Amino acid sequence: MSTKRRFLTTSLAVLTAFTALAGCSRIDRGEDSTAGAQDQGAAAEVRLGYFPNVTHAAALIGVDKGFFAKELGGTKLTTQTFNAGPDAVNALLGSSLDVSFIGSGPAINAYAKSGGEAVRLVAGATSGGAQLVVKPEITSPADLNGKVLTTPQLGNTQDVALKKWLADEKLDVQVTNVENSQSLDLFKRGDIQGAWAPEPWSSRLVLDAGAKVLLDEKDLWEGGRFPTTVVLVRAEFLAEHPQTVEALLRGHLAATDFALDNEVEAKQVVNAALKQLTGKALGDAVLDRAFDNIELTVDPQAKSFPQLAEDAVTAGVAKEAADVAGLADFTLLNKVLTAAGKPTVDTAGLDKK
Incomplete structure (x- = not known):
């Protein structure tokens, strides 16, 4: 699809x-x-x-x-x-x-x-303060094909940012909308492979659940702002x-x-x-x-x-x-x-x- x-x-x-x-x-x-x-x-x-x-x-x-x-x-x-x-x-x-x-x-x-x-x-x-964090084995955008990622809510700031980036990268990814706390639990269980999350949730995913940063949104903007x-x-x-x-x-x-x-x-x-x-x-x-x-x-x-x-x-x-x-x-x-x-x-x- x-x-x-x-x-x-x-x-x-x-x-x-x-x-x-x-x-x-x-x-x-x-x-x-x-x-x-x-x-x-x-x-x-x-x-x-x-x-x-x-x-x-x-x-x-x-x-x-x-x-x-x-x-x-x-x-x-x-x-x-x-x-x-x-x-x-x-x-x-x-x-x-x-x-x-x-x-x-x-x-x-x-x-x-x-x-x-x-x-x-x-x-x-x-x-600033939003990152795409993923499972450690995902090392490039192409590795996201067929994977499941989350954002906090349909149409929110991170949802738009993720879907825009996926469209630019021409990736086939399922995006699910769940509350930030649920994303953490789903990631720990292995039900999702990553999330485009605001702080402190991106940091919790990295430090509490072993995720790694694939992309910091500030890198997409001039001057990082x-x-x-x-x-x-x-x-x-x-x-x-x-x-x-x-x-x-x-x-x-x-x-x-x-x-x-x-x-x-x-x-x-x-x-x-x-x-x-x-x-x-x-x-x-x-x-x-x-x-x-x-x-x-x-x-x-x-x-x-x-x-x-x-x-x-x-x-x-x-x-x-x-x-x-x-x-x-x-x-x-x-x-x-x-x-x-x-x-x-x-x-x-x-x-x-």
Whole structure:
């Protein structure tokens, strides 16, 4: 069976899911989600999503160390965790979530499926931190033919990256979508031969299960930098409560700076948060390796988004490349960075439709 045919069911499922989401949205009925929205001052509550992954370290630190709560003042912070991006997209488009740390792929999908109206990219969070790890006997891409690999969820950032790479390499591989923790168990049992996984799961597969790195995703990008995790906001919430979004971004910057200036404590905070959320802490070696493989940054690396949109087509999870013009609004992020005496970030034209 060809790689294209193996991906057909996946592609149809993803497209159907996003079509259903769009069908339930006000955008699909010809309504602009921000039409008539006016600045209402600070929100009474902000609902924040993130994942129990090292690639979401800034969110874990911001919540645990109180950086978000401090900046939000009287605004109540409510948090929710997700396994992967598509679930967070559902929550954002369904208006049950206001802001989320999320993968770049689902961020693009949410924007495209809402007709460019429902969400805005307001910051970056993490660069790097995703690897294709495999059984030791696999020494080249060709050895993957006929094998089974996993990604965290259908249509998530790692799913798109793996399927795009497989298509480029013209490999015949079965891709199965399971939660990261299940991938570890399946790998140990020999039921799968590898996974395209985010940190800390790629490190756990290597150090706890004997996998080896066949490909680090950063090697596919110029300068080794690509947006693994970004911050996405409902456009209506942004229009109505810019003060609250700005406060969250101040907390996000404070959490990022804390992690960069206090690496040892940052690792401890992240590990404690992971234990609370997943029931298990990481070993020191896994934690060290995971942190070594990521770069915490509020820069979303906007210039990479047109390529990411094209990658979704190559991967077979989109029929055509999403038009990402207008996705970004870095006004508040750059305001926060300027106030902190830091360089602003480039929109790379993503702020204009």
